[in-house]
Amino acid sequence: MEILDPLLLSRIQFAFVISFHALFPVFTIGLAAYIAVLEALWYVTESAVYRQLSEFWVKIFAVVFGMGVVSGVVMSFQFGTNWSEFAFATANLLGPILSYEVLTAFFLEAVFLGILLFGRDRVPRGTHLFAACMVAIGTFISSFWILAANSWMHTPDGFEIRDGIVHVTSWLEAIFNPSLWYRFGHMGLASLLTGGFVVAGVSAYFLLRGRGLEMNRKALSMTLWLLLLVAPAQVLMGDLHGLNTFEHQPTKVAAMEGAWETRQGAPLYLFALPDADAETNHYAVGIPNLASLILTHHWDGEVHGLTEVSADQRPPVAPVFWSFRVMVGIGVLMVLAVLWGLWLRLRGRLYESRPFLRTLELMIPLPFVAVLTGWFVTEIGRSPWLVYGEIRLSEGVTPALTGGMALTSLLGYVAVYAIIFTAGIYYVTRIVHAGPGEVGPVDEPSHAKRPFSAADIPFDEDADSSNLSR
Amino acid sequence: MELIDITLIWLGIIGLSVFMYVLLDGLDLGIGILYPFAPDEQSRDTLMNSVAPIWDGNETWLILGGAGLLATFPAVYTIYLPALYLGVFLMLAGLIFRGVAFEFRFKSSRTRPFWNAAFAGGSLLAAAAQGFVVGTYIQGFEVEGFTYVGGPLDWLTPFTAFTALSLVIGYALLGAAWGILKTEGLTQRWLYRLAPWLLLLLVLCLVGISVWTPLTQERIMARWLDNWAVLWPLPALGAAATVLLWQALRRRWELVPFFSGMALFVTVYLGLLVSQWPYMVPPEITFREAASAPESQLFLLLGVLLLLPVIIGYTAWTYWVFRGKVRAGAGYH
Ligand code: HDD
Numbered sequence: 001m002e003i004l005d006p007l008l009l010s011r012i013q014f015a016f017v018i019s020f021h022a023l024f025p026v027f028t029i030g031l032a033a034y035i036a037v038l039e040a041l042w043y044v045t046e047s048a049v050y051r052q053l054s055e056f057w058v059k060i061f062a063v064v065f066g067m068g069v070v071s072g073v074v075m076s077f078q079f080g081t082n083w084s085e086f087a088f089a090t091a092n093l094l095g096p097i098l099s100y101e102v103l104t105a106f107f108l109e110a111v112f113l114g115i116l117l118f119g120r121d122r123v124p125r126g127t128h129l130f131a132a133c134m135v136a137i138g139t140f141i142s143s144f145w146i147l148a149a150n151s152w153m154h155t156p157d158g159f160e161i162r163d164g165i166v167h168v169t170s171w172l173e174a175i176f177n178p179s180l181w182y183r184f185g186h187m188g189l190a191s192l193l194t195g196g197f198v199v200a201g202v203s204a205y206f207l208l209r210g211r212g213l214e215m216n217r218k219a220l221s222m223t224l225w226l227l228l229l230v231a232p233a234q235v236l237m238g239d240l241h242g243l244n245t246f247e248h249q250p251t252k253v254a255a256m257e258g259a260w261e262t263r264q265g266a267p268l269y270l271f272a273l274p275d276a277d278a279e280t281n282h283y284a285v286g287i288p289n290l291a292s293l294i295l296t297h298h299w300d301g302e303v304h305g306l307t308e309v310s311a312d313q314r315p316p317v318a319p320v321f322w323s324f325r326v327m328v329g330i331g332v333l334m335v336l337a338v339l340w341g342l343w344l345r346l347r348g349r350l351y352e353s354r355p356f357l358r359t360l361e362l363m364i365p366l367p368f369v370a371v372l373t374g375w376f377v378t379e380i381g382r383s384p385w386l387v388y389g390e391i392r393l394s395e396g397v398t399p400a401l402t403g404g405m406a407l408t409s410l411l412g413y414v415a416v417y418a419i420i421f422t423a424g425i426y427y428v429t430r431i432v433h434a435g436p437g438e439v440g441p442v443d444e445p446s447h448a449k450r451p452f453s454a455a456d457i458p459f460d461e462d463a464d465s466s467n468l469s470r
Numbered sequence: 471m472e473l474i475d476i477t478l479i480w481l482g483i484i485g486l487s488v489f490m491y492v493l494l495d496g497l498d499l500g501i502g503i504l505y506p507f508a509p510d511e512q513s514r515d516t517l518m519n520s521v522a523p524i525w526d527g528n529e530t531w532l533i534l535g536g537a538g539l540l541a542t543f544p545a546v547y548t549i550y551l552p553a554l555y556l557g558v559f560l561m562l563a564g565l566i567f568r569g570v571a572f573e574f575r576f577k578s579s580r581t582r583p584f585w586n587a588a589f590a591g592g593s594l595l596a597a598a599a600q601g602f603v604v605g606t607y608i609q610g611f612e613v614e615g616f617t618y619v620g621g622p623l624d625w626l627t628p629f630t631a632f633t634a635l636s637l638v639i640g641y642a643l644l645g646a647a648w649g650i651l652k653t654e655g656l657t658q659r660w661l662y663r664l665a666p667w668l669l670l671l672l673v674l675c676l677v678g679i680s681v682w683t684p685l686t687q688e689r690i691m692a693r694w695l696d697n698w699a700v701l702w703p704l705p706a707l708g709a710a711a712t713v714l715l716w717q718a719l720r721r722r723w724e725l726v727p728f729f730s731g732m733a734l735f736v737t738v739y740l741g742l743l744v745s746q747w748p749y750m751v752p753p754e755i756t757f758r759e760a761a762s763a764p765e766s767q768l769f770l771l772l773g774v775l776l777l778l779p780v781i782i783g784y785t786a787w788t789y790w791v792f793r794g795k796v797r798a799g800a801g802y803h
């Protein structure tokens with residue numbers, strides 16, 4: 001029975017739970033940085049606008065962070081349940097790295113979050129700002145460690161394998177492996193883009209409806225300046241990341257480019273239907289020589305093709321090829337959007353242009369799509385390897401796992417996440433619709449230190465306000 | 471290197487973290503288990519508020535336990551999780567529902583019954599799943615080398631079902647003791663009435679397990695019989711804690727039930743460890759065989775020694791910042 005293959009089901013399950021999890025941190029990392037900036041501006045200028053903005057975004061941050069935490073707890077058990085052979089073989093290396101994430105980041109975030117959410121009137125202003133910065137730094141530290149683990153699986157270094165078990169020979173080389181900084185940089189910028197485009201989109205939403213004009217203009221203007229730097233930087237960073245991958249995982253890049261034969265002066269395909277059986281593309285439309293130019297910086301540079309390795313060492317081409325195009329396409333759209341914004345700003349029409357504001361509003365989901373497709377490129381492009389060149393996917397899966405167990409848990413996670421995700425998204429939209437409140441002293445909620453209790457918007461329409469914590 | 475036995479140090483740290491988790495999350499899971507039986511909706515508010523500020527931090531211990539086991543005793547991580555596959559899924563599903571119910575319940579009215587059920591059901595599920603882990607630990611795992619080769623439902627036997635029931639009752643007792651400490655009036659009176667029954671049931675369960683286990687496991691029987699001369703203080707202390715708890719409940723003391731309840735848990739936990747020592751994955755793998763490479767254990771130990779004091783420092787500081795709130799807040803009496 002094909003469908004009950006534990007390996008395939010485990011892959012689907014892993015892809016599902018981690019994609020679900022990744023949506024939350026990628027947003028909270030960017031948003032935490034934004035909140036820290038707002039708090040710093042409020043500290044320096046004492047202008048109420050910044051505090052009002054910060055209080056509004058902290059509410060959203062709290063809910064998204066809470067969802068990130070519950071989905072993250074699931075992640076820490078996935079390696080053991082479905083990939084026990086892999087976990088056992090790599091525990092010497094990945095175990096300490098993941099533990100350092102808990103020690104250096106999770107406790108930091110969890111503790112200072114309490115101060116950020118509920119401590120405004122309990123600690124001196126400087127301390128409150130400090131807490132905001134610690135939360136922001138904590139989110140970056142956790143992405144550093146998790147990306148160190150992930151990058152090691154793509155470009156393993158600093159280890160040797162004895163009796164099938166990974167032993168670390170150099171912690172520095174293992175942690176700062178060849179793709180770490182590229183991936184960390186690209187992911188960091190992706191988080192800023194996600195936070196930035198969501199804030200810009202929500203501000204545009206309010207401006208279109210004429211609500212909170214002063215505040216939302218400020219927010220839009222701030223984020224567009226930031227995005228003007230970050231969006232083009234991401235294109236550059238993506239290029240560097242790709243060049244690094246070209247050096248270490250040429251087969252993955254061949255799949256991204258849809259390149260079957262090794263050739264000089266390879267074209268960049270805009271459209272193609274890759275066909276793995278025939279080892280060719282159908283209906284290919286490409287720009288001649290451009291792939292060679294990008295990857296080798298020579299008009300006639302050599303680009304490796306997939307057929308250089310045997311068929312059992314190639315990743316599935318079509319998903320990699322298409323995910324890559326979606327991500328890059330969104331990256332280009334983002335650059336165009338920020339340039340449009342600059343042009344409007346120079347002409348003094350930034351806050352009035354309805355088509356522009358409407359576009360920003362519609363762009364809110366795009367960074368999330370780019371992040372997911374980006375991960376699809378990276379991860380699917382790695383197969384059939386789990387640890388590139390060392391451990392195959394089929395060698396990593398839990399031997400005792402049956403198809404029935406894997407299917408049960410997969411369906412279970414889909415059901416649980418569907419409920420939680422719907423409730424969470426529904427609630428965040430309610431907070432957004434309620435809009436930022438007025439400036440003024442905020443009452444302390446009676447139950448402190450829980451992420452969501454920072455948000456005092458009722459969950460259902462008819463919630464009786466006496467139940468609320470305000 | 472010979473002077474310091476890193477593996478033994480790690481055994482201590484992990485053993486302590488697991489126990490920290492059991493005590494801390496045990497009491498808030500216990501609150502969730504008792505929750506549907508509370509006299510009225512207002513008591514439910516109070517009960518939930520009594521654990522609201524702490525459950526989040528408590529769960530970070532679970533994550534640290536998971537990652538720490540992978541780093542220092544990988545065989546435990548990679549045998550327990552596959553062996554308990556479906557149980558682990560149920561536990562995580564329970565923890566998810568319960569985690570978000572904390573948050574959404576206070577802000578809802580139409581959907582409140584749903585979030586109430588999610589909180590109670592999630593807590594019960596997570597507690598029972600952990601009870602199955604304990605039962606499986608006593609019962610042992612079928613392994614070949616370092617790979618689990620047993621079936622998907624080996625963890626589901628009458629014995630493990632009994633340990634699951636016992637842990638649910640135990641957590642409920644811890645929760646009740648915590649509730650007595652944190653509440654007053656109607657809620658507290660209800661808990662004073664309930665707790666002795668929970669204690670009675672728990673004692674019956676513990677006696678049951680203490681008879682059932684040695685009858686089925688010769689090795690454990692031999693361990694206790696051969697070493698009775700040194701081991702007798704454990705059950706004796708357990709009995710003393712029980713008597714103290716009983717007295718404290720009868721005399722309506724507030725603080726003592728919680729601490730004597732914890733003491734009872736300590737003796738049971740030590741008893742389990744003694745039964746299985748030195749096996750971490752009984753009946754085959756000892757803690758030394760389960761350990762990761764010394765370089766890895768050392769690398770992480772340095773970090774723990776350096777960072778744990780810092781973490782404890784800033785955790786204590788936030789508790790201090792919020793010190794007044796626990797008493798003053800609306801739902802907090
Ligand atoms: C807002 C998100 C976003 C945007 C606009 C882009 N990317 Fe990206 N990309 C990611 C978010 C992302 C990511 C989610 O962060 C990934 C997945 C894993 C990683 O390291 O970053 C990624 C992976 C990724 C990889 C795979 C690296 C590997 O082999 O592991 C390449 C080559 C690029 N990107 C290149 C680009 C280029 C050339 C872009 C611009 C036009 C671009 N990305 C825009």
Ligand code: HEM
Nearest residue numbers: 024025028065068069072073075076106139142143146533
């Ligand atoms: C296998 C991979 C992963 C595992 C095992 C994992 C594990 C976890 C866990 C257990 C939590 C909750 C921690 C808490 O209690 O505060 C969490 C949250 C978080 N994770 Fe992950 N995670 C993974 C992937 C990622 C990725 C890819 C990123 C980003 C690059 C990331 C960044 C974060 C951040 C910033 C948080 C804080 C909560 C939030 O912002 O929503 N994690 N993760």
Ligand code: HEM
Nearest residue numbers: 011014015018019022146149150372375376379380383386
């Ligand atoms: C956060 C965003 C991530 C996404 C969206 C993602 C997505 C995916 C996808 C789609 C697969 C399936 C690949 C295939 O079928 O060939 C996969 C596999 C996997 N990824 Fe990731 N991944 C992410 C991050 C990570 C991280 C941080 C780690 C490790 C620390 C990791 C480790 C793995 C493992 C162990 C597998 C299973 C083997 C495999 O199927 O490739 N991934 N992931």
